[in-house]
Amino acid sequence: MKEVVIVDSGGANLGSLEYALQRAGAKARMTREASEIGSASHVVLPGVGAAANAMQRLRSAGLTTTLALLTQPVLGICLGMQLLFRDSEEGPTECLGVLPDTVRRIHGAPGRPVPHMGWNQVKSNRDDPLLEGLGREPYAYFVHSYAACVSDVTLAHTDYGKPLSAVVRHGNFCGTQFHPERSGTTGARVLENFLRL
Amino acid sequence: MRFRDHEVVGDVLELAQRYRDEGADELVLYDITASPEGRCVDREWVRRVAEVLDIPFCVAGGIRSVGDAEAALHAGADKISVNSPALDDPSLIDELSIRFGSQCVVVGIDSQRTIRGFRAWQWSGDPRRARDSGRAVLGWVHEAQQRGAGEIVLNCIANDGGRRGYDLEQLAAARSICHVPLVASGGAGAVGHFTEVFREARVDGALAAGVFHSGHIRIPALKRELRAAGIAVRLP
Numbered sequence: 001m002k003e004v005v006i007v008d009s010g011g012a013n014l015g016s017l018e019y020a021l022q023r024a025g026a027k028a029r030m031t032r033e034a035s036e037i038g039s040a041s042h043v044v045l046p047g048v049g050a051a052a053n054a055m056q057r058l059r060s061a062g063l064t065t066t067l068a069l070l071t072q073p074v075l076g077i078c079l080g081m082q083l084l085f086r087d088s089e090e091g092p093t094e095c096l097g098v099l100p101d102t103v104r105r106i107h108g109a110p111g112r113p114v115p116h117m118g119w120n121q122v123k124s125n126r127d128d129p130l131l132e133g134l135g136r137e138p139y140a141y142f143v144h145s146y147a148a149c150v151s152d153v154t155l156a157h158t159d160y161g162k163p164l165s166a167v168v169r170h171g172n173f174c175g176t177q178f179h180p181e182r183s184g185t186t187g188a189r190v191l192e193n194f195l196r197l
Numbered sequence: 198m199r200f201r202d203h204e205v206v207g208d209v210l211e212l213a214q215r216y217r218d219e220g221a222d223e224l225v226l227y228d229i230t231a232s233p234e235g236r237c238v239d240r241e242w243v244r245r246v247a248e249v250l251d252i253p254f255c256v257a258g259g260i261r262s263v264g265d266a267e268a269a270l271h272a273g274a275d276k277i278s279v280n281s282p283a284l285d286d287p288s289l290i291d292e293l294s295i296r297f298g299s300q301c302v303v304v305g306i307d308s309q310r311t312i313r314g315f316r317a318w319q320w321s322g323d324p325r326r327a328r329d330s331g332r333a334v335l336g337w338v339h340e341a342q343q344r345g346a347g348e349i350v351l352n353c354i355a356n357d358g359g360r361r362g363y364d365l366e367q368l369a370a371a372r373s374i375c376h377v378p379l380v381a382s383g384g385a386g387a388v389g390h391f392t393e394v395f396r397e398a399r400v401d402g403a404l405a406a407g408v409f410h411s412g413h414i415r416i417p418a419l420k421r422e423l424r425a426a427g428i429a430v431r432l433p
C-alpha cells in the first residue's frame with residue numbers, strides 16, 4: 001500500500017480528495033507534520049482559498065522548505081499547483097519556487113467569466129506517464145481565477161481566452177489546475193497515474 | 198435529485214452513481230421541504246454522497262446562514278444553493294460569497310407567472326406555505342448577481358413537471374441580464390427541449406429531475422443528440 005499524505009494546512013475541505021484517493025487505491029492520511037510528509041511515498045498538496053493566505057499557513061506550519069526539497073512524487077491540485085510556482089499575482093506572494101514562472105490573474109471577458117468554473121477540455125502538449133490513458137482531449141472540472149501560462153513545464157493545457165496550464169510536471173513535482181477528485185473518470189485516471197509514479 | 202426520508206438514502210447514493218456513470222456534469226441535491234420545515238439539509242447525507250461521487254455537486258435546502266453553508270461545504274459539497282432564505286434576507290448572498298467565493302454560491306429562483314408578471318416564489322416546497330416573495334424575477338436575477346451569486350438556477354414553476362419544454366422566453370430574458378452561468382430548470386420532457394433551450398435561450402446548463410429519474414430520457418443518448426446538434430457537451 002502506498003503511503004500517501006495530503007498536506008493539511010488548515011481551512012480547506014479535503015474530504016472529497018481523501019475519498020478520491022481511496023477510490024484510486026491509496027490510503028491517504030492528512031498531516032502537517034514535516035516528518036510524516038518527508039517519509040510518505042506520495043505527497044498531495046491541495047489548496048483552497050487565496051495564494052497569499054495558503055503560503056502564510058504553510059510558513060506558519062514550517063513546511064515551505066520541507067515541501068520544496070521533497071524528492072518523492074508530489075501532486076499540487078488547483079491552488080496547490082499554483083503554489084509550486086515561483087510566485088503568484090494573488091496577494092502577491094512568493095510561492096514554493098520549484099517551478100519557474102509567475103501565476104497570473106485570468107482576464108475575463110463577456111461570455112468568459114472569472115472565476116473560470118466548469119468542465120473544460122484538456123489538450124496534451126507532450127506525453128507523460130501522468131497523462132496515460134486519458135483519451136483525446138478529455139474534459140476536466142476547473143474552478144480558478146488565477147493560472148499559469150503554458151511553458152516548458154506544461155504537459156497539457158486548456159483554452160480559456162488563451163491557453164492555460166492544465167497539467168504541469170518538472171521532475172517529481174506534478175500539478176493539475178483542475179480538480180481530479182471532481183473530474184470523473186479523467187480525474188480518477190490522473191490520480192491512478194500519479195500513484196504509479 | 199430530491200431527498201427527504203432517511204430510508205431512501207440508498208436510492209440517492211445509487212442514483213447519484215448512476216447519473217455519474219451516465220455522464221451527468223453536475224448533480225444538485227434538493228431537500229425541498231427543508232426551508233418550509235425550518236431545517237437545514239442533513240450534513241451526513243452530504244458526506245455520504247461526497248464519498249461516492251467524483252463529479253461536482255450542489256446542495257440545496259434550508260441553508261440560511263454562513264454556518265449552514267460551511268457545514269455542507271465541509272461535508273464535501275462543491276456548491277451551495279440558496280432560495281427562500283435569501284428572499285427573506287438578501288444579504289445572505291453577500292455573506293456567503295465573501296466567505297466562500299462566488300464560485301460556490303448558487304441562487305435558485307422559483308419563478309411563478311402572476312397577474313403582476315413573473316414573481317420569485319418562496320417556500321415552494323410546501324404547497325401550504327408557498328407564496329409570492331413580492332420580488333419580480335428579473336430584478337431578483339440582477340440583484341442576486343450584484344450581491345455575489347456565482348450562478349443562477351431559474352426554475353419556471355408553471356412549466357415544472359409538465360414536460361412541455363423549458364420556458365424559453367423567460368429564460369432568454371434572464372439570459373440577457375445574467376452575466377454569470379445560468380441554468381434552466383422546469384419543463385424538460387424531450388430531448389428537443391434541451392436542444393432548444395441551449396440554442397434559443399443560450400443557457401449554460403439545463404437541469405432536469407423527473408425525466409431522468411423515470412428513465413424517460415437517458416443522459417448518454419441526450420448528450421449524443423446534443424453533440425450532433427452542434428452543442429458542446431462532455432461525453433465521458
